Amino acid sequence: MTRDGQLTFAYTPDSDDAFYYYALESGRIPMPGFLPEFSYEPIGALNQAARAGRYDVTAISAVAYPAVADCYAILSVGTSVGRGYGPVLVSRSRHSLDALRGRRVGVGAVGTTGWFLLRWLCPDAVPVEMTFDRIGEAVATGVLDAGVMIHEEALYYPKLGLHRIVDLGDEWCRRAGVPLPIGLNVARRSLGRQTLTHVCTTIRRSLEYGLAHRREALEWVSRFGRGPAGQCTSRYVEMFANEDSLCMAEDVREGLRVLLLEAADRGLVESVPQLDVIDGTHLSPAPARQSV
Numbered sequence: 309m310t311r312d313g314q315l316t317f318a319y320t321p322d323s324d325d326a327f328y329y330y331a332l333e334s335g336r337i338p339m340p341g342f343l344p345e346f347s348y349e350p351i352g353a354l355n356q357a358a359r360a361g362r363y364d365v366t367a368i369s370a371v372a373y374p375a376v377a378d379c380y381a382i383l384s385v386g387t388s389v390g391r392g393y394g395p396v397l398v399s400r401s402r403h404s405l406d407a408l409r410g411r412r413v414g415v416g417a418v419g420t421t422g423w424f425l426l427r428w429l430c431p432d433a434v435p436v437e438m439t440f441d442r443i444g445e446a447v448a449t450g451v452l453d454a455g456v457m458i459h460e461e462a463l464y465y466p467k468l469g470l471h472r473i474v475d476l477g478d479e480w481c482r483r484a485g486v487p488l489p490i491g492l493n494v495a496r497r498s499l500g501r502q503t504l505t506h507v508c509t510t511i512r513r514s515l516e517y518g519l520a521h522r523r524e525a526l527e528w529v530s531r532f533g534r535g536p537a538g539q540c541t542s543r544y545v546e547m548f549a550n551e552d553s554l555c556m557a558e559d560v561r562e563g564l565r566v567l568l569l570e571a572a573d574r575g576l577v578e579s580v581p582q583l584d585v586i587d588g589t590h591l592s593p594a595p596a597r598q599s600v
Contacts, residue, residue, distance in 0.1 A: 314343045315507070318363040320491075321348040322459040323541045324548035325367055326529040328386050328493075331517035332510060334528065339510050348532075350440060351458075351491065352417020364496050365507055369420040370489040370564060371571050377581035379497060381504060382556075384587045385512040386493030389552035389560050394477015394488045395422035396462045397430075398470040399454040400447060405473065408433045414443035414455035421490045422456040424571055425476035431574075444468045460533035463540040484570070486563035487552075495586065508588035515554055556585060559596035 317332075319325035331337040333346050349357065355372040357363055361379050367386070368376065397413070409432040415423040417437055426433055436452060443455035448468045456476065457465050465472075480488045493511065495504050518525035530541050552560060561583060568580040 313341055314345055315339075315365065316345050316347065316363045318347040318349060318354055318357065318366040320351050320354065320367055320459065321532050323526075323529040323533040323545050324388060324459075324553075325386075325491075326532045327518050327525055327545050327549040328511060328515045328553065330514065330525045330528050331521075332514035336517055336521075337510065337514045350416065351420055352437070355417065355419050358494065361496065364499060365511075366494060367491055368494055369424075370492050370567055371421050371424045371577060372419055373492060373494070373564075374568060374572075374577040374579060374581050375419075376494065377584075380494035381497050382583060382585045383493040383495055383504075383508045383511065384556040384585050385508055385515060386553055387489055387556050387560060388491040388548045389557075389563075390477035390481065390488035390490055390547075391552070392478050392481050393475055393547065394462075394480065394490055395425055396457045396465065396475050396477075397426065397454060397473045398444070398447060398457055398465045399473055400450070400470060402471050403454065403473055405430050408454055408473075410434060411453035412436045414438045414446055414452045416440040416443070416456070416458050420458075421488075421567075422458050422476070424567075424576060425480060426456055427574065427576060428570065429474070429476060429479060444470060460538060460540050460544045463544055464534050464538050467538075480567075484563070484566055486566050487557075487560050489556075489560050489564045489567060490548075492564075501586075504586045505589055508586045512554055512588055515549065518549070519554075555587065557596055561585065 358368050358376040408430050413433045415435045440458050444465050446452045447455040477488045495507050530536050571577040572580050
């Protein structure tokens with residue numbers, strides 16, 4: 309944060325993240341004393357930016373948290389949670405997981421939650437980094453053998469003539485017995501506890517405004533993702549900008565711990581840090597919800 313109160317926020321150019329910030333970014337919800345500045349980058353780039361400490365508040369992949377835990381605390385608002393759903397593994401034909409051994413599979417970036425789930429469920433596949441919104445076309449044209457669909461692509465892929473091999477989020481929830489935290493919102497520890505609490509509370513107020521003015525917010529966020537032509541924005545926002553996003557529930561916190569332990573056991577992260585979660589003013593962790 310600069311001396312003039314400028315506070316930098318970064319999120320992925322997709323509809324659910326944009327929905328969290330609609331009211332704050334459009335001025336519907338004020339943030340007295342601060343000058344919010346917004347940037348949009350793909351999740352792989354945001355993971356790298358967090359390693360460099362570039363933004364005050366940023367979205368990251370859940371599995372990327374151990375690498376930035378010394379610099380960033382987790383905000384309880386803005387978590388993307390899959391309850392029986394998540395990133396989807398797709399191909400042109402109805403392959404089995406075994407058929408992907410040694411095959412090229414597109415992922416948004418190494419170090420993302422989608423990449424981890426592929427390594428977890430199909431460790432012999434060969435991950436190929438590619439911009440998330442180009443993976444579907446690369447699979448459809450045979451450049452890739454399969455792809456991990458994230459963001460709105462996880463709903464849009466049938467329109468590209470692709471078939472689901474497995475919903476990686478559903479498989480995680482079924483096997484691990486906990487929800488899947490896909491993405492986190494984190495904030496720089498150096499802001500201090502008081503400012504961290506204020507940031508968390510303000511983002512929650514922004515999301516609450518969006519949920520209360522859904523049509524207005526959806527119209528604004530439709531410039532992200534596949535847009536109106538994709539016809540999946542409303543459904544996608546409903547899946548990932550909801551009660552779980554308002555306050556990280558207890559079972560999601562447990563899901564995050566299990567996810568990081570699993571990643572550490574497989575040597576994909578170095579260690580599991582203490583999960584320091586900022587809840588915001590007068591707000592305790594939400595109770596566990598029943599998974600979809």
